[in-house]
Amino acid sequence: MTWLVTGGAGYIGAHVVAALQEAGMGAVVLDDLSSGFANRLPAGVPCVVGSVLDGHLVEAVLRDHRVDGVIHLAAKKQVAESVGDPLFYYRQNVEGLRVLLDAACTADVKRFVFSSSAAVYGSPPTEYITEETRCHPVNPYGETKLAGEWLVRAVAHATGTGYVNLRYFNVAGAGTPELADRQATNLIPMVFQQLALGRRPAVFGADYPTPDGTCVRDFIHVSDLAAAHVAAARRLTAHTTRLTLNVGRGHGVSVREIITQIGEVTGHPVEPTILERRTGDPARVVASVDSILRELDWNAQFGVREMISSAWTGWQLRHRKDPAPAGPAVRASHATR
Known part of the structure; x- marks a missing residue:
């Protein structure tokens, strides 16, 4: 089995490729390298530089590498950027997916794993989010992911394709040091960056109805997330299945707790600056993970x-x-994937 991994040179993608290789599955990567790095990939894994928007290129990759299934991670994912330029996000995330699915249909590739997001849920008023929780995204990024799920589902029912949509919660960590996140857009690397600059990270809101007043999120190790992709690929190899699944730990951790633990791990105690709440930030976003355990026999390690x-x-x-000792405050974020 050979899997095309779009965005496979990115932070999450490179972990997925490594996990596929460890599981004895073949992989070929398509990445425009706008945020990925080819040197993240294991030796012997082909990396084709290009965009999923290039249908002719995608068809050639599927054909030339005799691809059996697609794992689609290539996407733009910055919430604030999506608010400022929704047309760009819909082109990259929705039109890019449409072109990819069109090429897969032409090449008769009928196994598809789609990288979705907990952002499809928006701000649900529930303690644990199940796959049946109403989806109401609050930004264009989340909208594009939900539209992507709809498109995958519609094409699957029209063509007989099997799919697994994986709704990621907050991704963190590194399988090996070389594969660590190189962009300070998520909470943990962002705090590292502020420490390195001698600044105090900012927390947006400390008056939420949570145990310590800060937002609660479900953090998932990137290696566990990669293992979930392998489990999905195995399921699709064995059966034509159609699933939409949360990928998280099912445990909430507050922003303040994360920052405290960062101080303990780094040896540099962190005292954040508390700012006002940001519009649209839900108090608690924690996954119910019963479905993925039942369907894929997967759970976080x-x-x-x-x-x-x-x-x-x-x-x-x-x-x-x-990092230098903490100094003046700057505006940091606890954005979710």
Whole structure:
């Protein structure tokens, strides 16, 4: 079996490719390298540089590499950017998916794993989010992911394709230091960056109805997420299945708790600056993970401390110096995937 991994040179994608290789599955990567790095990939994995918007290129890759299934991770994912330029996000995330599915249909590739997001839910008023929780995305990024799920489902029913839509919660950590997240757009690497700059990270709101007043999120180790993709690929190899599944730990951790643990792991206690709430930030976003355990026999193996420790090792490898003590506040974020 050979799987095309779009966005496979990115942070999550490179972990998925490594997990496929470890599981004895073949992989070929298509990545425009706008945020990915080809040197993340294992030796012997072909990397075709290009965009999923290039239908002729996608068809050629599927044909030339005799691809049996697609794992689609290539997408834009910054919430604020999506609000500022929704047309760009719909083109990259929805039109890119349409072109990819069109090419897969032409090549008669009928196994598809789609990278979705907990952003499809928006701000649900529930303690644990199940796959049946009403979807009401609150930004264009989340909208594009929900539209992508609809498109995958519609094409599957029209063509007999099997699919698994994976709704990621907050992804963190690193499988190896070399594969650590190189962009400071998620909470943990963002706090590392502020420490390195001698600044205090900001927390948006400390008056939520949560145990410590800060937002509660479900963090998932990137290696566990990669294993979920392998489990989905195996399921599709064995059966034509159609599933939409949460990928999280089923445990909530507050933003303040994460920042405290970062201080413990790094040896640099962190005192954040508390700012006003941001519009649209839900108090609690935590997955129910019963379905993925039942359907794919998958559950998370790593905890939050392991996510922070592995991310910190990767950060040190890249920067090779300790962060300076905390100083003045800057506007950091606890954005979700």
